[in-house]
Amino acid sequence: MVFDLEISEKGNLSIGGADATEIVQEYGTPLYVIDENKVRENYRRVYEAFSKHYDDFQIFYACKANTNLSVLRILEQEGSGIDAVSPGEIYTSLLTGFDPQRILYTGNNVKDEEMEFAIESGVRLNVDSVSQLKRLAKIVHPKGFKISFRINPMVGAGHHEHCITGGEMSKFGIMEKEAVEVYKLAKELGFDPVGIHTHIGSGILDPEPFKLAVTTLMDIAGDIAKNAGVKFEFIDFGGGLGIPYTPEEDILDIETFAKEITDLFKEKLAQYNLGKPTMCIEPGRYIVGDASYLLAKVNTVKQSYRKFVGVDAGFNTLLRPAMYGSYHHIVVANKPQAEAVEEIDVAGNVCESGDLFARDRPLPEIEEGDIIAIMNAGAYAFSMASQYNSRPRTAEVLVKDGETDLIREKESIADVLNKQILPARLLK
Numbered sequence: 090m091v092f093d094l095e096i097s098e099k100g101n102l103s104i105g106g107a108d109a110t111e112i113v114q115e116y117g118t119p120l121y122v123i124d125e126n127k128v129r130e131n132y133r134r135v136y137e138a139f140s141k142h143y144d145d146f147q148i149f150y151a152c153k154a155n156t157n158l159s160v161l162r163i164l165e166q167e168g169s170g171i172d173a174v175s176p177g178e179i180y181t182s183l184l185t186g187f188d189p190q191r192i193l194y195t196g197n198n199v200k201d202e203e204m205e206f207a208i209e210s211g212v213r214l215n216v217d218s219v220s221q222l223k224r225l226a227k228i229v230h231p232k233g234f235k236i237s238f239r240i241n242p243m244v245g246a247g248h249h250e251h252c253i254t255g256g257e258m259s260k261f262g263i264m265e266k267e268a269v270e271v272y273k274l275a276k277e278l279g280f281d282p283v284g285i286h287t288h289i290g291s292g293i294l295d296p297e298p299f300k301l302a303v304t305t306l307m308d309i310a311g312d313i314a315k316n317a318g319v320k321f322e323f324i325d326f327g328g329g330l331g332i333p334y335t336p337e338e339d340i341l342d343i344e345t346f347a348k349e350i351t352d353l354f355k356e357k358l359a360q361y362n363l364g365k366p367t368m369c370i371e372p373g374r375y376i377v378g379d380a381s382y383l384l385a386k387v388n389t390v391k392q393s394y395r396k397f398v399g400v401d402a403g404f405n406t407l408l409r410p411a412m413y414g415s416y417h418h419i420v421v422a423n424k425p426q427a428e429a430v431e432e433i434d435v436a437g438n439v440c441e442s443g444d445l446f447a448r449d450r451p452l453p454e455i456e457e458g459d460i461i462a463i464m465n466a467g468a469y470a471f472s473m474a475s476q477y478n479s480r481p482r483t484a485e486v487l488v489k490d491g492e493t494d495l496i497r498e499k500e501s502i503a504d505v506l507n508k509q510i511l512p513a514r515l516l517k
C-alpha cells in the first residue's frame with residue numbers, strides 16, 4: 090500500500106491537522122503523537138464491518154497495544170470492551186470508565202493474587218489452564234460463577250515466530266482435544282462456563298488462518314455444547330488483524346474479512362444449534378497501530394564504513410525493529426515529499442548494535458536537525474518501551490483537528506531511579 094501522508098500548509102508532515110515540526114517545537118523529541126480521529130475511524134470501520142452482518146457483536150480492544158489513558162477513554166466512548174492481560178490493565182481500564190463486565194481478563198500463568206484482584210474488580214475471567222481452573226475453584230465460590238476458556242485450536246499465525254499463539258509450540262490455552270473434558274470439569278466444580286475464546290497470533294494479513302481458526306473453534310464449541318451441555322453466551326475469536334507496515338504489503342480488506350468470518354460463524358451456529366451468542370473479537374494493532382507517529386530528531390550524520398543517521402530515540406522507545414526485525418516506514422517530517430536519493434541506516438542512541446530503526450533504507454538527503462517520523466507507532470510501541478540505558482521514557486501528545494494536548498509528560502531521570510533503595514551499609 091502507498092502510505093497516505095497528510096501535508097501541512099508549510100509543506101511539512103501533518104498529524105491530525107497539526108504540523109509535525111510545530112508539534113516538535115512545542116513538546117520536543119522524542120515524542121509519540123497520536124491522532125484521535127484515526128483511532129475512532131479505525132474502531133468504527135471494524136465495528137461496522139462486523140456488526141452489519143451480526144448485530145450481537147462486541148469488540149474487546151486489546152489494550153496491551155496502547156494503554157494510554159486517553160486512548161482508553163476514546164475507546165470507552167466508542168463502546169468498546171477490553172481484553173486485559175494483567176491486574177495493571179484491569180486497573181487502568183476501570184479507571185478510564187469501562188464497565189467491569191466489558192473487561193475480559195485473559196491472563197497466562199496467572200497467580201492466585203491476580204485472580205483475586207480480577208474477582209474483586211468484577212471482570213470476566215477467561216481461564217488459560219486446568220491449573221488455573223482448579224485454583225480458581227478454591228478462591229471463589231464456583232456456584233454459578235461465569236467463566237470462559239481460552240482454547241488452542243492448533244492453528245497459529247503471526248508476523249513473527251514470537252507472535253504466533255496457537256499450535257503445539259504455544260504456551261497459551263487449553264488443548265483442543267482436552268476442551269470437552271475441561272468444560273465438564275468446570276461444571277462438576279460448580280462453575281457456569283458460558284464463553285469460549287481463542288487468539289491465534291498477531292499481525293495477520295492473510296485471512297485464511299483466521300478463517301480456519303474460526304471454523305475450528307466453532308467445531309470445538311459445537312462439540313462442547315453437545316457433549317458437556319454448555320450454552321454459550323459469547324464466542325471470542327481474539328485479535329491479530331494486521332496492518333501494512335511496508336509499502337509492499339496490502340491492507341486487510343476488512344469488509345470482505347468481516348463478511349467471511351460472520352458467514353462462517355452463522356453457518357456453524359446453525360449447524361450446531363448454538364443459539365445467538367455474542368460474537369467478539371479483540372483487535373489491538375488494527376485500532377491504534379497507524380494512529381501514531383514517533384518523532385525523533387537527527388543529531389548526528391556519520392560516515393563510517395556505512396552511512397548512519399543518528400537520532401534521539403532508540404529501542405528503549407520503540408522496540409519492534411530490534412525485537413522482531415520489524416519494518417517501520419520512515420518519512421522526514423520537515424520534507425515529507427522529498428525523493429529518496431540514497432540507502433542509509435537510521436540508528437538509535439542505545440548502546441547496542443541492534444539499535445537500528447532501518448538498514449539500507451532509501452531516504453532523501455538527511456541533515457542534522459531534521460525530524461524523522463516513524464510510522465505505525467501506535468501499537469506495541471510506548472507499551473513496550475523501557476528505561477534501558479537509564480533513559481527516561483518519552484512524552485505522548487494527542488492531536489484532534491489540529492489541536493494538541495500533552496497526555497503523558499516525559500519522565501525525568503529521577504523517575505528512572507524511582508523505587509531504588511540504597512542500603513545504609515553501602516553508604517559507609
Ligand code: LLP
Binds near residue numbers: 153288327
Ligand atoms: N487478544 C489476545 C489474547 C492477545 O494476546 C493479543 C495480542 C491480542 C488480542 C491483540 O492482538 P493484535 O490485534 O494487536 O494483533 N508485541 C507484538 C504483538 C504481541 C501481541 C500479543 N497479544 C508486536 O509488536 O507485534
